[in-house]
Amino acid sequence: MDTATFPRPGPAARDVAARQTDAVVTTHALTKTFGRGAAARTAVDRLDLVIPRGVVYGFLGPNGSGKSTTMKLLLGLLTPTSGSVRLFGSPLDRRHRGALMARIGSMIEQPPGYGHLTGAENMRLVQRMLGLQQAQVERALELVRLTEHRDRLVRTYSMGMKQRLGIAMALAREPELLILDEPTNGLDPAGIEEIRNLLMSLAGEGVTVLVSSHLLDEIDRMAGVLGILSAGRLVFQARAPS
Ligand SMILES: Nc1ncnc2c1ncn2[C@@H]1O[C@H](COP(=O)(O)OP(=O)(O)O)[C@@H](O)[C@H]1O
Numbered sequence: 192m193d194t195a196t197f198p199r200p201g202p203a204a205r206d207v208a209a210r211q212t213d214a215v216v217t218t219h220a221l222t223k224t225f226g227r228g229a230a231a232r233t234a235v236d237r238l239d240l241v242i243p244r245g246v247v248y249g250f251l252g253p254n255g256s257g258k259s260t261t262m263k264l265l266l267g268l269l270t271p272t273s274g275s276v277r278l279f280g281s282p283l284d285r286r287h288r289g290a291l292m293a294r295i296g297s298m299i300e301q302p303p304g305y306g307h308l309t310g311a312e313n314m315r316l317v318q319r320m321l322g323l324q325q326a327q328v329e330r331a332l333e334l335v336r337l338t339e340h341r342d343r344l345v346r347t348y349s350m351g352m353k354q355r356l357g358i359a360m361a362l363a364r365e366p367e368l369l370i371l372d373e374p375t376n377g378l379d380p381a382g383i384e385e386i387r388n389l390l391m392s393l394a395g396e397g398v399t400v401l402v403s404s405h406l407l408d409e410i411d412r413m414a415g416v417l418g419i420l421s422a423g424r425l426v427f428q429a430r431a432p433s
């Protein structure tokens with residue numbers, strides 16, 4: 192895997208560790224094993240993640256390396272086999288989960304829009320479900336540049352537009368932390384560039400963005416910190432040179 196544009200662990204990794212106190216996400220020995228006995232398979236293996244506030248954290252790893260499983264653990268959609276997650280300084284447990292999730296927007300695996308509804312109708316569902324203002328929904332559509340396509344059925348959208356609608360659905364609540372699972376998957380270079388610019392500008396406003404990819408060149412230019420996952424292990428975590 193080409194990591195040439197990033198410094199080796201060492202001073203930079205210690206710099207990341209020094210920011211733990213200001214971290215939005217920290218995990219301690221986070222582990223998830225699926226199945227039992229001979230069929231047991233460890234998808235996430237003793238992960239110690241540190242995601243500082245206001246960065247784009249690029250979560251890179253080949254297919255099957257555990258990216259989606261990690262994100263589901265961070266969202267409380269899966270229960271860890273062992274280890275722990277802290278979000279905004281609080282433990283992710285039953286007592287805190289609801290309040291923590293209100294501060295997080297996410298898109299995991301597939302963009303979530305209903306094909307038989309328009310973009311605007313999908314956004315209205317999110318608005319009602321989360322009790323949002325109309326202005327929040329409008330702003331989210333504007334940010335992903337879907338305003339002019341809002342009245343089209345989502346099944347007629349391109350892959351890039353579906354991804355952008357998914358991001359708008361995640362953004363509408365104005366989250367402090369945005370977790371996006373392979374949002375550049377299936378996009379052409381122009382679509383990737385657009386998402387890169389959007390995520391970098393959100394980070395510039397102080398939103399923390401965790402974004403996964405299995406392709407280095409899709410995220411290396413947007414990531415302020417890069418973490419590389421291999422077979423469930425974090426093999427590299429460092430701040431990108433500015
Ligand atoms: N619900 C599940 N049950 C059993 N195995 C799973 C489940 N989800 C993921 N896995 C396995 O865990 C590993 C990591 O998967 P995943 O987190 O989806 O990786 P990535 O998102 O990096 O492609 C893979 O071997 C996958 O087959």
Ligand SMILES: [Mg+2]
Pocket residue numbers: 258259260300372
């Ligand atoms: Mg995945």
